[in-house]
Amino acid sequence: MGAKRDIAQAFLMLMAATAWPQLSHESVYKVGDSAGWTTIGNIDYKQWAATKTFKLGDIIIFEYNAQFHNVMRVTHSMYKACNTSAPLVTYTTGNDSINITTKGHHFFFCGVPGHCQAGQKVDINVLRLSETAPASAPSGPTTATSVPSMSVPSPSASTAFSLEASKGSFAKLCLAMATFVVFVTMFA
Numbered sequence: 001m002g003a004k005r006d007i008a009q010a011f012l013m014l015m016a017a018t019a020w021p022q023l024s025h026e027s028v029y030k031v032g033d034s035a036g037w038t039t040i041g042n043i044d045y046k047q048w049a050a051t052k053t054f055k056l057g058d059i060i061i062f063e064y065n066a067q068f069h070n071v072m073r074v075t076h077s078m079y080k081a082c083n084t085s086a087p088l089v090t091y092t093t094g095n096d097s098i099n100i101t102t103k104g105h106h107f108f109f110c111g112v113p114g115h116c117q118a119g120q121k122v123d124i125n126v127l128r129l130s131e132t133a134p135a136s137a138p139s140g141p142t143t144a145t146s147v148p149s150m151s152v153p154s155p156s157a158s159t160a161f162s163l164e165a166s167k168g169s170f171a172k173l174c175l176a177m178a179t180f181v182v183f184v185t186m187f188a
Contacts, residue, residue, distance in 0.1 A: 026057040031108075031122055037064035037071065039115050045122035054126045058100045062108070066094035069120070072111040073098075079107035079123065082116035100126055 029052055030036065032043050054060075062071045072087035090111065091098070100106060109121035 026059060027055065028059045028061060029054070030061045030063060037062045037069055037110065037120065039069075039110070039118050039120050043119070045119065049122050049124060054100060054124055056100060056103065056126060058126070060098045060100060060106075060124055062091065062096045062098070064094055064110075066092055069094075069110045069112055069115065071096050071108055074107050074109065076105065076107055079109060079121060082109060082121070084109075084111040084113075084116070087111065100124065102126070 032038065032045065032048060035041055035043050064071075071091040072084060073089040073091075074083070074087050077083070078085075078087070098106075103126045106124040106126070107121070108124065109116040
């Protein structure tokens with residue numbers, strides 16, 4: 001009976017080991033946290049990005065009202081100039097999910113006239129493993145003359161965790177635990 005129990009325990013450990021790495025593999029970041037992708041509220045997207053450590057496989061979500069905004073992925077020079085003439089990609093759903101598959105800078109802005117100039121732009125920088133995360137920007141209110149001021153919660157400095165990414169792993173872990181219980185019950 002002890003050998004069968006050992007087999008059941010080994011099976012459980014194997015299932016847990018295959019599920020666990022997927023729990024921490026990717027993070028999901030909502031650009032602007034609870035405020036989302038907007039020109040309202042003086043959101044400092046540069047500061048928001050500076051508080052994150054982006055990795056390959058992370059998912060960046062832009063949530064916005066598609067009647068008033070969009071998301072354009074652009075080159076560095078286009079980003080600096082807020083040049084909307086030839087974006088690499090344009091997203092318009094209002095709930096755009098972008099998987100980061102390459103290291104380096106990924107430049108995004110809103111292509112609606114005046115929005116990029118008002119600060120609706122973000123540089124997602126995926127660091128090489130040997131680099132350290134950028135230091136957090138100093139806290140404090142940021143004002144922009146072209147955007148009305150309004151109280152919005154400050155961006156969170158916490159690391160994002162992907163609930164969506166963990167669902168499959170959690171299901172595998174539950175299946176492994178249930179299987180273990182069946183084995184233990186049958187052979188106890």
